[in-house]
Amino acid sequence: MDIREATKGLKRKGSGFITVKQNGGKEHKFTSVDLHDxxxxxxxxxxxxDYxxxxxxxxxxxxxxxDGSHKAHYKKDFSDPYMTWSYSDREGMTHVADKGELNVTFSNYLNAAKGSYSFETKEGTKFEGTFDLKAG
Structure with a gap:
């Protein structure tokens, strides 16, 4: 599933943050976030x-x-069709995950999520970060 299609109509009404680092570089923190089931x-x-x-x-x-703690491996643990993991940088380049890992603890009937993620593209670019989200 393409992210632009999946997020059509979502207004990022959630609260919290998601951080991202590319190849261990400077961390960026997004505060315009959403968690959607x-x-x-x-x-x-x-x-x-960013708005x-x-x-x-x-x-x-x-x-x-x-609800509870889970570890999932992208793409292995995701059914087909699954959501593509990606990062679109400030220059407009989209980096699509080839493999990744999600460590998450859900609470409040999947309306809150806290944890970490990492993924790597086919080209070897690595992304990692943390998140603490509440659905909007």
Missing amino acids: FGNDKGGLMVGG ETYHMIDFGYPARST
Whole structure:
């Protein structure tokens, strides 16, 4: 699923933050965020972005997630079709994950999520960060 299609109509009404570092560089913190569940059979989305730009980070969590602590491996633990993990930088380049890992603790019926993620593109670019989100 393409991020622009998945987020169509979402207004990033959540609260909290998502951080991102590219290849261990300077950390960027997004505070315009959302946590959105697409239903039991589809999983959900965590997204952070700068208002009115395509500078954003997005990654998902697997279908049938429940409150509690979980570890998931992208793409292995994600059903098809799954949400593409990606980072769109300030220069307009989109980096798409080839593999990744999500460590998350959900609470409040999937309306709060806290944890860390990392992913790598086919070209070897690495991204990592933390998040602490509440659905809007």
